[in-house]
Amino acid sequence: MKREDRKQAIMDLLVDVRAVSLDDLASRFDVSRMTVHRDLDDLAQAGLLRKVRGGATVEPGTQFESDFRIRAMQDAEAKARMARAAAALVEPGMTVMVNDGSMAAGLADALLDRRPLTVISNNAALIDRLRDEASVRLIALGGVYSAKYNGFFGVVTEAALSRLRADLAFVSTPAVNDLRAFHMDDEVVRAKRAMMDAADQRCLLINHKRFGHSALHALAGLAEFNHIITDESPPSDQLARLSAAGIVLTIARNTA
Amino acid sequence: MKREDRKQAIMDLLVDVRAVSLDDLASRFDVSRMTVHRDLDDLAQAGLLRKVRGGATVEPGTQFESDFRIRAMQDAEAKARMARAAAALVEPGMTVMVNDGSMAAGLADALLDRRPLTVISNNAALIDRLRDEASVRLIALGGVYSAKYNGFFGVVTEAALSRLRADLAFVSTPAVNDLRAFHMDDEVVRAKRAMMDAADQRCLLINHKRFGHSALHALAGLAEFNHIITDESPPSDQLARLSAAGIVLTIARNTA
DNA sequence: CATGAAAAATGTGATCTTCACATAATTTCA
């Protein structure tokens, strides 16, 4: 049994029983306690469970609220690649905006190599991450907190953006189709849109799997972005359409 | 040697050496490792040092940046009393604003008894504390992050407040004199002022020791507050002046 | 498709941390 399978099996167990002991897991999967510790550390890091002395638990209700934690764990390696490619667009001294559910914290790490910077964001994970970095001027966009997206949204957010300006905005999207980016949530679209309007240049971050998907609310045409970064080459039919329209993708390759 | 003296001695050591080992501390003060663990836990909890395996360290620069952490630790018991008295003014369903350096987190805890609530704040500790509380609608005021005050300030903050309204605003101050509240920092005054203007009722929180102190920037006259909460009775000369002006103090007594 | 180097996963034992409980010191207050 592979490591990721075992982690998934641990999570499957936890939805039923709410608490498991470390010894139980070790004998069930026939691995050492150390290995179980490491698995639980990973899962706890991702916010999917909480380590307690002798085992792990999930709080009731975590299933719903941890959407963004689950997303943060998925494709972590691809996200790190994209984050490095994104950070390469940034020069020290610039002002950048970041609006991103599941990639913000990773992008924050990558941006640290480009300090000093001014960073503007409505993402709680990024704000936590950069708060104590002395050489980053951090501007939070306020707003109503959304547990689903782990960020701040609403008129307060949009009004704050209307008063600010940045050199570059990093925007992500879960769906691109017909040369347009989409999002399922109205309020998120408005925040992303306001951020795009407040920046001189715009960079779109998108997982290659999301090409060819649509969602209810249109965010922007791909031509509005100065850079589009993805982790792998999209399906060839999608790629053909993009290049026919003159859209250039930056693919963040493995050994960057 | 008493416990608090020993903790102070540990901190004194750390300003010189930046790192100490647990065993060293245990033999130096002739106490068990367990006792040193507990001391370090307390100090780490207060943010004054960081426990590491086998000892503790202070990051360079922590001396400057941890102002708010030190303030948060001081008079913790009195602050908890004031927080309970403040929370007593709140009814479930209300919208309250909190602008507070060192008392915000404690006030957040006290407010949990009055859920459901809408809480508006520019304080990072409070935002962290309330983020995952399902029955609290949390609205963050954005702004430029200040490491000194552990909160967000500036035009973004003030603009957000101009769009919001609350039933009650909790405002604290480090100085009250001649029936007026003061603060040493211009930007903090503007945020507090904006918050007061955005609320129907205003409650001032002040440590009794701060009566009779002034600071550069005037915040407001005491008559502008509907409630003034303090932890103990101020000096009698101050008290006389206050009652002569018809100002009523709420004193949060020990056994509340 | 072999193969060998690099990366990832796992195990081991020493060391450190935490917990629960027992005991001692201190404070509180009638």
Next chain:
DNA sequence: TGAAATTATGTGAAGATCACATTTTTCATG
């Protein structure tokens, strides 16, 4: 002042973490 309550401290068992050694997997390339 003296008993009760609170706070501080010690002890040993059980758990967690770390560094390092070993095994397994991955993957580019001959």
